[in-house]
Amino acid sequence: MLSSFANDDDNTLPSPRLSCYKQPMSVAKLPKLTPIEIGWRSDPHLPVIPLAMEVRQAGCAAPHAHPRGQLIYASRGVMRVVSGTEVLVVPPSQAVWVPPDVEHEVYFPGEVSLRNLFLERGVSGRLPDQCTILKVSPLLRELILKAVTIGESYLPESAGYRLMTVLIDELCQAEPTELRLPMGHDERLQRAIEKMVADPGAVETIEALASVACTTPRTLARLFVRETGLTFGAWKKRLILQEAIERLASGQNVTTVAFDLGYQSLSAFIEMFRQSLGASPGQYLKDTPPM
Known part of the structure; x- marks a missing residue:
């Protein structure tokens, strides 16, 4: 079965841009x-x-x-x-x-x-x-x-x-x-990304995503780096950060967001957020009314 993926890296096909990533409504x-x-x-x-x-x-x-x-x-x-x-x-x-x-x-x-x-x-x-x-x-x-x-x-x-x-x-x-989320052009990579975007809190392994993308884990890992400039783990973390920011801004509490996005403890989520963005979730979104 794996032999059919031997030349995966030469099979890069242009595909349409991922349609606006994910919106709260259509x-x-x-x-x-x-x-x-x-x-x-x-x-x-x-x-x-x-x-x-x-x-x-x-x-x-x-x-x-x-x-x-x-x-x-x-x-x-x-x-x-x-x-x-x-x-x-x-x-x-x-x-x-x-x-x-x-x-x-x-x-x-x-x-x-x-x-x-x-x-x-x-x-x-x-x-x-x-x-x-x-x-x-x-x-x-x-x-x-x-x-x-x-x-x-x-x-x-x-x-x-x-x-x-x-x-x-x-x-x-x-x-x-750095809060940009590059999507890449390769159709295999986009299939994996669409799976992750559909449920950012799911604990997806690169092996499971490779099966969805019809490629090997090794090739998918290379595609993430080549097409997005990020490793699979770094891309996943940035997806979670983007999703967390939107949910917190909509009024969801930090605990709900942390567990929905796959974290087993609130402190681990807050520490990840702080290390990535330099502030706790509450500090990061703190705002004053516009003039």
Whole structure:
């Protein structure tokens, strides 16, 4: 039986992107947001165009890209950003940077206070050239919230303009964080991932997943590293972290989340969370009401 997998590594077939990873409800049933035209506006006198929105259980009408770079920040609530074969789950302590011309989709499983910053292409070049999750410091948060109160009604050399330049400088210094979840293209890998995503708390061995993927454990382990840059164990831990963040943000208590996600003790779950993200679950999701 194993001989039929001898050349598995040469059998990489392109497949469609995993459909938006996993949503709390069918993506088809989510209300669709009207496309935001600000991202296409070109005006060097407006290096930053802020936009505030209140969103509840909605998503993009379609994958899209625009000439301006976009910082997507939820001052309240959790959002999910899909770009290429990567999924990024983002709590209020972080934001997603989307460079110009990079296709992406955004979904909001609950109530979200959304604060967007659209950056002129020349300014965007100072930030990463790929989708990146950035930590939002207290200062950066306050600058973002102040910027959306100013909107686009500022002139060059005005106080509002100077605040936007300080905001850009602070944004360029924001520390990246690793909560991206790469999906990969290989069909065998995607079959294994779909199994894990369906029940993140299941104790899946790589041997069991290899059977689902119609490959060998050794090949599946190599596919995880080659396609996602993560080992099987590291990918599984990141899936659990993303799932935990969404569940905790929706109001579930830490104990329920820990046991649902396969942990035998609350202390083990909290320690894993702290070691991975630098804070306990309660500290990580701590937030203040938006301005």
